[in-house]
Amino acid sequence: EASEPEALDESELAVEGALRPGSLDEFVGQHKVRGQLQLLLQAARIQQRPSDHILLSGPPGLGKTTLAMIVAHESERPLRLSSGPAIQHAGDLAALLSSLTPGEVLFIDEVHRMARSAEEMLYLAMEDFRIDIMVGKGAGATSIPLDLAPFTLVGATTRAGLLPNPLRDRFGFTAHLEYYEVAELEQVVERSAAMLGIRLPAAGRAEIARRSRGTPRIANRLLRRVRDYSVVHGGDLDVATVSAALDLYDVDEIGLDRLDRAVLEALVRRFRGGPVGLNTLAVTAGEEPETIESVVEPYLVRIGFMGRTPRGRIAMPEAYAHLGVPHPDGALR
Ligand code: ATP
Numbered sequence: 001e002a003s004e005p006e007a008l009d010e011s012e013l014a015v016e017g018a019l020r021p022g023s024l025d026e027f028v029g030q031h032k033v034r035g036q037l038q039l040l041l042q043a044a045r046i047q048q049r050p051s052d053h054i055l056l057s058g059p060p061g062l063g064k065t066t067l068a069m070i071v072a073h074e075s076e077r078p079l080r081l082s083s084g085p086a087i088q089h090a091g092d093l094a095a096l097l098s099s100l101t102p103g104e105v106l107f108i109d110e111v112h113r114m115a116r117s118a119e120e121m122l123y124l125a126m127e128d129f130r131i132d133i134m135v136g137k138g139a140g141a142t143s144i145p146l147d148l149a150p151f152t153l154v155g156a157t158t159r160a161g162l163l164p165n166p167l168r169d170r171f172g173f174t175a176h177l178e179y180y181e182v183a184e185l186e187q188v189v190e191r192s193a194a195m196l197g198i199r200l201p202a203a204g205r206a207e208i209a210r211r212s213r214g215t216p217r218i219a220n221r222l223l224r225r226v227r228d229y230s231v232v233h234g235g236d237l238d239v240a241t242v243s244a245a246l247d248l249y250d251v252d253e254i255g256l257d258r259l260d261r262a263v264l265e266a267l268v269r270r271f272r273g274g275p276v277g278l279n280t281l282a283v284t285a286g287e288e289p290e291t292i293e294s295v296v297e298p299y300l301v302r303i304g305f306m307g308r309t310p311r312g313r314i315a316m317p318e319a320y321a322h323l324g325v326p327h328p329d330g331a332l333r
Helices: 006-018 031-048 063-075 089-099 116-128 180-196 202-210 216-233 239-247 257-269 277-286 290-304 317-323
Strands: 054-057 079-083 105-109 130-135 142-147 152-157 173-176 306-308 313-315
Touching: 006 216, 031 063, 031 173, 054 063, 063 079, 063 105, 063 152, 089 116, 089 142, 089 306, 116 130, 116 216, 152 257, 173 239, 180 202, 180 313, 202 216, 202 239, 257 277, 257 313, 257 317, 277 313
Parallel strands: 054 152, 054 173, 079 105, 105 152
Antiparallel strands: 130 142, 306 313
């Protein structure tokens, strides 16, 4: 299959943006986090002050960016978007922070990937809305204090454990986003299908939800691929059509993608069920260790296919069953 042209990618992004829920009420699932955020924002509104800093952690595509946008929207404040990799020097952060308007919401995606020097500047900024700017070099260097407008930082990270403690401690509210239930993903797909004008029977909807890896972004993406399939091949979006489309895109019957399966295959076949270290596993599957650890592993652990032990990753019996490999029961492990 030919790869998609650039222009199409952009419109895909635009579609993804259009499907974002705009308020906490429209945000599906994550009931606990939603309730906690609601209270946090309401208190700030009553006291007419910016809300405490918020840290959102969890695998990609579960709604961290969406929640940051909702925080800004619900507190009727402007939103500034940035990301850790874009902040490579303390100066980058100083420029960003000093340009914020009072009460602005600053979203920093992948906040664990900021430069160390910027991280230290951020501690003071979060706590006292103040930074020290270093001017000059060597013996003549001085620091000039600069007051900032109060702001709300919303930080996102795939794993809160990646953040240094002093940074993590400065967030007044920390939420971990969990993978979504199939019923919740059905709601996401239903809402998106309605917005995109796609007629999708309940059974087709359920099939997409079941194969979305617990992730709304994937649910929306699969919905669009299924729609493409029906545009070309015609017919109702029943279970058979949905399955045929998803098979074509290498999404297996329980929603695992090619990388998930590469990791499982390596673990079960190559390393006979482990334990095997993360780096070895990553090299064998041909992917970065960080991607394995924050994208692949959390889901395989969550569905009970993989276990983490102090000596490394191990395959669970369910993983053998899924790959159709006999489990070495009774063998010495
Ligand atoms: P990343 O960290 O990779 O940016 P993310 O966790 O920030 O991922 P989002 O970009 O917020 O994920 O969400 C991806 C898409 O999934 C959005 O376009 C949105 O349409 C949809 N989505 C996410 N969460 C929900 C939800 N709770 N209800 C409905 N749709 C959602």
